[in-house]
Amino acid sequence: MLQIKDLHVSIDGKEILKGIDLEVKTGEVHAIMGPNGSGKSTLAAALAGRELFEITNGSVIYNGENLLEMSPEDRARKGLFLGFQYPVEIPGVSIVNFMKTAMNELRKYRGLEPISASDFLKHMRDKKELVGITANMANRSVNEGFSGGEKKKNEIFQMAMLEPTLAILDETDSGLDIDALKIVANGVNKLRRSDNATIIITHYQRLLEYIIPDFVHVLYKGKIVRSSGKELALELEEKGYDWLKDENE
Amino acid sequence: MSEVITTGNLTSDLISLYRQNNSVLDTMSGKLLNLQRENAFHDFDKLGIPTVKNENYKYTPLEKYFAGNYDVDLEVNPFKIDVKSIFKCDVPNLDTHVVLVLNGFYYANDRNGELPEGLIICGLNEASVKYPALFEKHYARYADTSVDGLVALNTLFAHDGVFIYIPDNAEMTKPLQVINLSYSDKNLRITRRNLIVAGNNAKAAIVVCDHTLSNQSFLTNSLTEIFVGRQASVNYDWLQNENGKSTHINNLFIHQEESSSFCSSIVSLHGGLIRNNFYAVLAGQHSDTSLNGLFLCDDKQHVANYILVDHASPNCTSNQLFKGILDGEATGSFNGKILVRPDAQKIQAYQKNNNILLSSTARMNTKPHLEIYADDVKCSHGATVGQLDSEALFYIRSRGISQDEARHLLMYAFANEIVGKISVPILKERIIDLVDKRLRGELSGCNDCVVHCG
Numbered sequence: 001m002l003q004i005k006d007l008h009v010s011i012d013g014k015e016i017l018k019g020i021d022l023e024v025k026t027g028e029v030h031a032i033m034g035p036n037g038s039g040k041s042t043l044a045a046a047l048a049g050r051e052l053f054e055i056t057n058g059s060v061i062y063n064g065e066n067l068l069e070m071s072p073e074d075r076a077r078k079g080l081f082l083g084f085q086y087p088v089e090i091p092g093v094s095i096v097n098f099m100k101t102a103m104n105e106l107r108k109y110r111g112l113e114p115i116s117a118s119d120f121l122k123h124m125r126d127k128k129e130l131v132g133i134t135a136n137m138a139n140r141s142v143n144e145g146f147s148g149g150e151k152k153k154n155e156i157f158q159m160a161m162l163e164p165t166l167a168i169l170d171e172t173d174s175g176l177d178i179d180a181l182k183i184v185a186n187g188v189n190k191l192r193r194s195d196n197a198t199i200i201i202t203h204y205q206r207l208l209e210y211i212i213p214d215f216v217h218v219l220y221k222g223k224i225v226r227s228s229g230k231e232l233a234l235e236l237e238e239k240g241y242d243w244l245k246d247e248n249e
Numbered sequence: 250m251s252e253v254i255t256t257g258n259l260t261s262d263l264i265s266l267y268r269q270n271n272s273v274l275d276t277m278s279g280k281l282l283n284l285q286r287e288n289a290f291h292d293f294d295k296l297g298i299p300t301v302k303n304e305n306y307k308y309t310p311l312e313k314y315f316a317g318n319y320d321v322d323l324e325v326n327p328f329k330i331d332v333k334s335i336f337k338c339d340v341p342n343l344d345t346h347v348v349l350v351l352n353g354f355y356y357a358n359d360r361n362g363e364l365p366e367g368l369i370i371c372g373l374n375e376a377s378v379k380y381p382a383l384f385e386k387h388y389a390r391y392a393d394t395s396v397d398g399l400v401a402l403n404t405l406f407a408h409d410g411v412f413i414y415i416p417d418n419a420e421m422t423k424p425l426q427v428i429n430l431s432y433s434d435k436n437l438r439i440t441r442r443n444l445i446v447a448g449n450n451a452k453a454a455i456v457v458c459d460h461t462l463s464n465q466s467f468l469t470n471s472l473t474e475i476f477v478g479r480q481a482s483v484n485y486d487w488l489q490n491e492n493g494k495s496t497h498i499n500n501l502f503i504h505q506e507e508s509s510s511f512c513s514s515i516v517s518l519h520g521g522l523i524r525n526n527f528y529a530v531l532a533g534q535h536s537d538t539s540l541n542g543l544f545l546c547d548d549k550q551h552v553a554n555y556i557l558v559d560h561a562s563p564n565c566t567s568n569q570l571f572k573g574i575l576d577g578e579a580t581g582s583f584n585g586k587i588l589v590r591p592d593a594q595k596i597q598a599y600q601k602n603n604n605i606l607l608s609s610t611a612r613m614n615t616k617p618h619l620e621i622y623a624d625d626v627k628c629s630h631g632a633t634v635g636q637l638d639s640e641a642l643f644y645i646r647s648r649g650i651s652q653d654e655a656r657h658l659l660m661y662a663f664a665n666e667i668v669g670k671i672s673v674p675i676l677k678e679r680i681i682d683l684v685d686k687r688l689r690g691e692l693s694g695c696n697d698c699v700v701h702c703g
Contacts, residue, residue, distance in 0.1 A: 004273075009568070025569075047648070048647050049643075049646075050643055051643075071645040071646070071652070071653065072643060072647050073646045073649050073651050073655075074652075075647075076646070076647055076648055076649035077649045081647075082647050084644065084647075088638075088640050088641045088660065089641075090641050090645070090659070091662060091666075092661075092662025092663060092665050092666055093658055093662045097658075098645070098648070098658070101650055101654065101658065102648040102649050102650050105649045105650050105651065105654065106649045109649070118581075141662075158648065162648065186266075193430070201264075202588060218648040244584070
C-alpha cells in the first residue's frame, strides 16, 4: 500500500528526515516511536502534504501512485488520513458542516451523488456511537474550546466518518488520561480492517498496550534506526531510548 | 429642478449650490426643517467636506468621490416611475411592514397587518408639519452639526426621508423594513434624513436595505437620528448593497435613555465607497449598545467604519465587533473610539476589529481608541489584520476538501459571527446566502437584487 524510499525532508533548509525507508501493507498496523525531535511528526505531515516541508529526495508510492505529487486534498480523497497531534480550532465551522462538506467532496471525487441528509445523520450517529462522542459535541465549532481529550476523540471520530485506507495517527495518545486513551484505542481497533492500514506515531509505549502493532520502528535523528515486532516497544519501555541513542551516535 | 455643480473648490461649490436653491428648499420643506439650516450653514462653511487631513478621514479620500457632476433633485416627488413596478423585495416570506424611500424622498409604505395604536410612519417633511411638537423635541437634537462637515451638509440640504415614531409601551410584532432605493438615468446626489423615535418601553425591529436600481453614480449623504426611550429596545439591521459607482455616507446618531438597549448589525455587501459613522450616546444608566458590522470588498472598493461610543452615565455596557474581508485593491478602515466620561463608573465597554486580507494589494487600517476618565470601568479593545490561517487551511484540506472550498469555509465562518447576530431569522438566512454568494464571487455588484441593473 505504501512504499517510502530514501525520503529526505527539510524545513527552512534544515534537514529533518535523512533517508526514511518504510513499507506498509494492507491489514498492518505500524508503530513509529522515538524521542522528541526525532522527526516523527515531520514524517506524518510530509505524508499528508503539508507544504511547509520540502521533500529534497526520495519517493513515496501510495497504492501505485506517486503520493508526493498530490495535493493534500487529493491524498485524503484517495484514502489517506492524518490524525493531528495538535488539531486546529476552526471557530464558526460546525463539526456537522465540516464533515458533511468533507464527505461530499470525497463522494464527488468518486463520482457519487452528495449524501442525503438522512443518510448523513445516520452515518454520523453510528460513528459517534462507535467513538463514544456525546450528542452536543457535533454541533460545536470544530475543536473550538475542546479539551485535549475531546480534540483527540474528534480526530478519531473524523477518521471513522471518512473511513480511510491509510490512517496516520500523530501522537494521538499525548495528553490523554487513561480513560480517554482507552476510548481512542478502542475506536482505532474497531476501525481496523483487513483492507486498511494504520501508522501510529507515539512517544510512549502506553498506547501500544491497547493497540497491538504488527511492526515497531524507532526513529532517531531523522532515520529509522531499528525495526522489529511488537516486542521492541516493550524493550523501549523498559530501557528507554538511551541505548539506541548510544548505538547510533 | 435639477442643478449640476462643477468642482473647483468642493465646499464653496456646495455652498453656492445651497444659495441658489435655498428658497426652493425652504418652500418645499416644513418650518422645523428650515429652522436648522442657518446653523448648519455656518458649521458647513467652517468645516467643509472632510479631507484626508482630518484624522477621522485619513484613509477615506472623499474629495475624489465628491468630485464629478451630479444632478440634484430638489423638487418634491419628481418621480416619473412607478417604484413598485421595478422593485420588489425578493426575500421570500419576509413578513414586514415595508417603507419605500426613493432618491431620498419618502415614497410609500405598505402596512402589513395591524400596527400598534399611535404608531407613526411617514415622510420626514410630512412629520415636521403634522407632528411639530414631537418633531421639534427630537429633530437635530442628536446629530451635532459641529462634529463633521457631512452632518452639517446633510442638515443644510435635509428635505425628506423617513419618520418613525413608536409610542410608549408599544411593541411591534413585525419588523419594519425601510428600503432605500436609488434610481435615475443621470448621476445623482441624494440627501436623506431620517428620524426614529422609540418611546419608553417600546420595542421594535427595524431592517434597512440600501439598493441602487440603475447603474448610475449615486452620491448619497444619509443621516439617521435614533432616540431610544427608557427601557425601550431597538434592533437595527442594515444591508448595504449598492452598485460599484456609488458613494454612500451614513451618519447614525443614537441616543439612549435609562435601561434601554440598541443592537445593530450592518452588512456592507457591495458599494463603491461606503462610509459609516456611528455616534452612540449612552445617556441613561443601565443602557446597552451593541454595534456589529461586516464588510466584504474587492476591486477598488472602500469601506470605512467610524464609531464613537460615548459612555455618559454609569452602569452601562457597550460592544463593538467589526469584521472585514478585503480582496483585490480594496481598502478599508476602522476607527473605533470608546469615550468614558468622568462620572460613568462601573461601565463595561468592549471593542474588536478583525480583518482578513485576501490579496497583497488590499489594505486595511484599523485604529482602536479608548479615552477613559472614570476609574472603575472594564474596557478592552483588540484589532487584527491577517491572512487566512494556513494551519486551518491545511487541516481542512487534509480531510479532502479542496483549497477553494477550504478558503470559503474559513471566510464564511469568519463572516458568520456577524451575520448570526441579525435578529430577523428570514433576513438572516437571506443575508447568509448573499454573503455566501459574494464570497464565492457569484454576486457581482448589486445585480442579485431583482432588478439586475448591473
